[in-house]
Amino acid sequence: YQGIETGTGKSLYSGTVSLGTALSGSTYQLYDTTRGGHKTYNKARSTTSSAGTLFTDADDTWGTGAASSSSTDQTAAVDAAYGAQTTWDFYKNTFGRNGIKNNGVAAYSRVHYGNAYVNAFWSDTCFCMTYGDGEANTNPLTSLDVAAHEMTHGVTSNTAGLNYSGESGGLNEATSDIFGTAVEFFAANSSDPGDYLIGEKIDINGDGSPLRYQDKPSKDGSSADYWSSTLKNLDVHYSSGPANHFFYLLSEGSGAKTINGVSYNSPTSNGSTVTGIGRAKAVQIWYKALTSYMTSTTNYAGARTATLSAASALYGSTSTEYKAVAAAWTAVNVA
């Protein structure tokens, strides 16, 4: 490439954003050389297994900011690229982590995958994030929290390596939700302000409701609020519930609260009152637990131990933070 550029992206979910781009000859590429070389590709609903075609543009202004059913539309690519660059910046600024493997090398993203495909996923094999266009090909699954969720699967895979089934699978999913939320708050984007909901922008249920709720996971109709001996039998997107709930309680505390216009009311299993320590500290504790203490087979009891070890290392074993971690786990029935 010839030059490092900053483009303008008109996203579907996050308003107008700056994008890291490159200039090759007289053509701009959706290629972010400043963040490990992340590229965004168009799968254009083709079924071939390749990455797809790198998005290019003549004037470095990308997308329209509106939903489109076109398989070549740039708007979904803008959201995916913005999600990848913001998640990169979050890990760098918050933890000093240089990309998924902490080696300065980016994954890539591909959009317009499948036809009316209602999912997004991370793959270790391609080292990439993939996004479908959603119902009627007009609701791409490219919102910021979803992109951060998928990229975080890469981080988990390259750190604790939590097995994607049973309780460790629930913890793997919760890790993606926790950092998905953290990235959304980090971005402080007025079109998509931070919340403790997952997927509130993509209208996956067709009624405006989010995919998941961290303050009270059972609000989705399937997730568990509290640990029980049968939790391991649930799908990992539902056994994530108690860990998401732990993260909310540790950050914000129990009871009613309104943040950025969204109202929450987080219950506890034992009727206790939990006082939060703030999201910034909760995120540091979860990251240290993930990268220093959890392993592929960590279960919920092990997550309690790992986060207590992390809180002890970061803040001391007699700290308010350490006690809050214990109280928040007890409140989701992990004693």
Ligand code: ASN
């Ligand atoms: N969107 C899902 C996830 O990230 C994809 C899947 O279940 N494989 O967990």
Ligand code: ZN
């Ligand atoms: Zn996931």
Ligand code: CA
């Ligand atoms: Ca969200």
